[in-house]
Amino acid sequence: MSQRRVIKNGEIELDHIGIAVPQIATSSAFWKALGWTNTSADESYPAELVADQKVQVAMLETNNRARVELLEPTDDASTVKKFMDKRGPGIHHLCFRVKNIVEVLKTLKAAGVKLINESPVPGAHDMMVAFVHPSSTGGVLVELSEPKQSVSK
């Protein structure tokens, strides 16, 4: 994984754009042709299995560190598979990194924002994550994330 800068309270950064694809191997060709590079240290096995979510993920990065996460379902029960059955392949979610995810979730809840996860749950890449419901964001599934070791108990 590339090094991401440490962010402060009240700051927010785009971490990655999640894209649902049938197959990482075939779908990454376009992105690589455009100049994106795989962030995996192991080019021979560039995808990571996220068993809980029943997906494999591959992270591609541009020069200014924007990142695309290709999501390939490993099982028909995967929510990513269900997403594709309904809408076809395409952008699945936006992930933003925040500082103090527990506080951010409380603030959003108090503001009437509908949360899928009211408390953070384990995600890929050693992050704790929580999803915000698209009905509160203008139709976008938003994932908030914070490194595991910095989340307050």
Place this chain on the structure above:
Amino acid sequence: MSQRRVIKNGEIELDHIGIAVPQIATSSAFWKALGWTNTSADESYPAELVADQKVQVAMLETNNRARVELLEPTDDASTVKKFMDKRGPGIHHLCFRVKNIVEVLKTLKAAGVKLINESPVPGAHDMMVAFVHPSSTGGVLVELSEPKQSVSK
């Protein structure tokens, strides 16, 4: 507009994420609550009309300069209106900045990528732009852009 760094040949950067919304005024509330700020110099009129595309656009920015462009149709004939009629509000496109857009389009065409615009056309924010068809990108409408003054004739 905020200052964006000049990019070199072969580089690619995420410029913004375009989100189709019914109304900029109501839809920007969630993004602002999360810490995004409007990049417009004129807070009393934060949207720009793009007459050709029959939309108003407002650009919101995070700390690491990721940008969200909210797109509000001004007319039923807008392609953004048609997109929302079919899929509801949500992410409409990803825009990447490239150097030498004319050459990039030639390279993509030679690679068999389906282009909506084979030559760049005028876009918002004094950019020349071209769209890549979602069928070639894994379901994502991709916009490529380059500042007008740097596009080769």
